[in-house]
Each structure stands twice: as C-alpha cells, then as structure tokens.
Amino acid sequence: MCLVTWGEEEKKKRRRRRKKKSIVCSFTAESEREKEEWVEAVQESIVETLSDYEVAEKIWFNEANRSCADCRAPQAEWASVNLGVVVCKKCAGQHRSLGPSISKVRSLKLDSSIWSNELVEVGNRNANSFWAANLPLEEEVHSGASVEQRATFIRRKYRERKYRRALEGFHDLEELNQFSKYVSIDKAHGSGALCAAVLQPDVLQTMQLVFSGADVMCATGDPASCTPYLLAQRAGQKLQMEFLHQNKLSGEMLDHRKQPWNRITPD
DSSP, X not given: OXXXXXXXXXXXXXXXXXXXXTEEEEEEOSXXXXXXXXXXXXXXXXXXXXXXXXXXXXXXXXXXXXXXXXXXXXXXXXXXXXXXXXXXXXXXXXXXXXXXXXXXXXXXXXXXXXXXXXXXTOOHHHHHHHHTTTOOGXXXXXXXXXXXXXHHHHXXXXXXXXXXXXXXXXXXXXXXXSOOSOXXXXXXXXXXXXXXXXXXSOHHHHHHHHTTTOOTTOOOSOTTSOSHHHHHHHTTOHHHHHHHHHTTTGGGTSOTTXXXXXXXXXX
C-alpha cells in the first residue's frame, strides 16, 4: 500500500510522492490529466490489493451479473444490495447520489462481509424484470452515456420507479400489507399480499410489493410474528428475510402517510 502526498507550492502541484517504508519515489506529471490518471491507477492498485474475489466470483457465475444492470457495461464490480442489481463503477456513483434509503451501494470485492448466500441469489435479470419491465428502447442508456444521462436514467428508474412492473388489483396500502391466511399472492388481494408473499420463496413478488408501496415494517396481525420479517423467519425463508432486512428503510423512499395511494402507483 502507498501514500500519495502533494507539494504545497504551486510549482510542485504536479508532483507526487509515493512513500513505502523509508523509500520515497517521486514522479512528475506533464499535465493535470496525467496526474489524475496516475492517482486513479494508484487507487485502483490499492483496491486490487485489498480485494476479495470469492463473493464476486459467486455473483459473476450468474451471467446476467457480469454486466451492469443499468448501462450494460462489462465487469460490473458494484451492487445495490437492497435493489438487487449489480452495476458498474460509473452507475454506482449515481446510485450513491440517491441516498442509502433508496440504494445501498457496496463493492463486490471489498465489502465481502455483507454478501450472504441469500443475497447472492438475486440477479440482474430477475431484478430488471421488475425495475425495467416498462423501459422504452429510446430511454435506455449505454456504457458510453454521459454523467447527466446516467444520473437522469437512474433517478427515473429507482427513485421515480418510472419503468417498474405495475401491480394490479390493489386498491389501498392495507391490501398490500396486512396478514393473510393465504400463501398465494394471487389469492391475497384484499387480505394482505406482502405478508402472504414472504411465506414463499419467490422474492420477486415481495420486491414488487415493497417497491410499489408495501411497508416492510407493517403490523401483521399475528401476535407470534408481528412483522413480515418474523413471518418469513418462521417460514424458513432466508432470502425473504435478507431482502426485508436490506429494505427496512424503504418507507423513507415514499412517505405513505403524506401521499395518497394514486401517487405511489403508475399513472
């Protein structure tokens, strides 16, 4: 590992020193751009030294996760653990700008402790079947997109949920939340779809409900399992538990108490 320092005087602005033990190496850049390239190279070298590829290899085993879920750039090395998407470095920066209540960005190679076996199961193809279900071709972005294009697209996709798959048959939040004796989401209308969904292995159903307005901390009406998380735990659904845990702040994404139902469903 190395430490990069810069001279205080303006004439030494383009010089940098790399210190390792008692050895000092000095480099001179011919331009500001070259200086930035050197800094980035050193930083990437540090990251590479500290990286743990075990989790990344597991996630990349799913071919859909080898490219960015947003711009399809190759070698996606970051992910939003609550949204269930693997993304590239440039898109990861835009995800961070959304804030952790919307997107929790983590490195596949540095944040190895956060990647449970359950979390690894969620892949780009599955996630985009919800997040990009209604994405027009003309609004897609590619790996060469500008910062502004990328920021606009990611904001629309995740904050505004413009392209998500719409749920039908639900009339209010109570129907999305409350406990149901049914275990099928198709039979749960009017009886609490979220609490029914977490009893089953299909986390995509839960994802649709949570990102359509269901409250992950809603009261279930079951004294023994008073939250959807506890319902999933009792049913032995570890992937559901992990998804609910990562999205426990999802209520901040849309304040259900302040916005009427028609504000959190597609037009």
